[in-house]
Amino acid sequence: MDTTHPHTHDHHHALHGGDGQAEILDLDAEVLAGHTAAITAWLPLRAHPRHIVDLGCGTGAGTFALLDRFPEAHVTAVDASAEHLRRLHTKACAGGLHERVHTVQADLDEADWPDLGSPDLVWASASMHHMADPERALRTVRETLAPGGLFAVVELAGHPRFLPEDAPEERPGLEERVHAAADRLQARHLPYRGARWGPMLTAAGFTVEGERTLAVDIDGTGSEAVGRYALGILRRIRAAVTRELSPEDLTALDRLLDPEGPHSVLHRDDLNVRTRRTVWAARRT
Template identity: 50%
Template sequence: MTPSTSHSGAPHAHHHGHDHHDHGTPDQQDGLAEVLDLDAELFAPYLTSVTARVADAAGDGGVTQVVDLGAGTGTGTFALLERFPGSRVTAVDSAPDMLARLAGSARAKGLGDRVRTLETDAGTGLAGIEGVDLVWASASLHHVDDPAAALAGVRAALRPGGLLAVAEMDGMPHFLPDGAVAERPGLEARCREALSALHAERLPHLGADWGTLLTGAGLTVEQEHTEHLELRAPLPASAGQYAHLVLSRIRDALDGRADPADLAALGTLLDGGPQDVRHRDDLVVRSTRQLWVARRPADGS
């Protein structure tokens, strides 16, 4: 984000995410950071509405101590700092390069005194962190090996009455109109199916029933919200770049796992030619995003 996933939630190839076990090569990391930032730019109104929902749930109790779990490039961190002006955020990620980038952005924005970073994996708990008012987890929790253990760690870090906001998405966005590659109808649907099979192997908790998991962790679910987002022409130029980066990562992830003809057709959308997604005026960016807001019981139980 995103949709982190942190951010509003970003598309997934198997090596993609905010806080995960394999961030890949430096080039892949740079590409991931750009995907996260472009996703945040394109879906900024959604992120604004989501943080407003969290603020409504927080009410007048005050939010001063926040954890951004799987912070990525810091989209969620900065949105939360704006939403809760008196807050400080601990940005958690397993990738030191992402944290360094986030810290640099915080200093550039004059927010360095309100942000600290913590390099750790989202699934290993939040040792040394307690009394937190809000934990924000955008497109990060599905990367953990044991969601129950991760949620137990989050719960322990929350103060009684504190909130956990879990933001997720349903996989890769859709970009292509029908007939985008005339000789390969249904290309995007088949790529999505192949990617879902890969996720089932490597990210088994993507698409999990987080409401049930949150309840099982002793948290009270107060909000569940699903939103179907669609961006149509006229789109900013960044939409084409976003589509190019996401589809490039998907092609890499599906190398050897998808029909070679489909991979070749994907290549025509990425090769700088007339069908390249960066040159098209018929893109439609569609994504489904979900939010759960849960509370640790105020009695501390």
């Protein structure tokens, strides 16, 4: 822990762990499903993969998108969270997909990874920047992949934005200030967030065969899922940045986060999901 910022560990935990994360991951999967499908369709594969590994699978956004895209494949879903894996397994059973999914609980910051076989495709969405030593992880992925196999790294450009720039009326620009505070905190703990993964993949011995950035701009009008997604993400950020915001901004933010209040994000009709996703496709040669 950085002793000059005694609360930064709590801030980091609030942004990336604890209560509510699984629900947000499920909403992320629902809201961004079309974009995830577009990424799986873009991958420069030489043949449909039979064995896929989903690193940092969460509750299964990538796992189920890949199972849908490649109906002959089975997926090894890897995550450190037993809760996330239980949730993923429950969904797989409900969808009749349990025979095509194998879950593995593992801390990918450990030097020795579990035996993941020799997959044709490894997928890592919003997980690589959490690694303590991503260069080592990249080398391990290369060793794990079958010769000629593909590694897909997908990263979001930070937390999505939801509100118009002039909202809320009493504190215009509030969301950007909230995100700026979160970004400052995350920079202390996630130095690889926003990294240039292309050169890092090349340095690890991969051949980068494609890079694509997709702009996400989803109209949330009338979407209950987008409202709940905004509420969940902004609540988690609020827990982390309490000490970073002015009292006026905190008051305005709390109005947005009160599900019963008239100013709640759940009751707004002007929400949009705005972010960018970049995917790198790298081959083991």
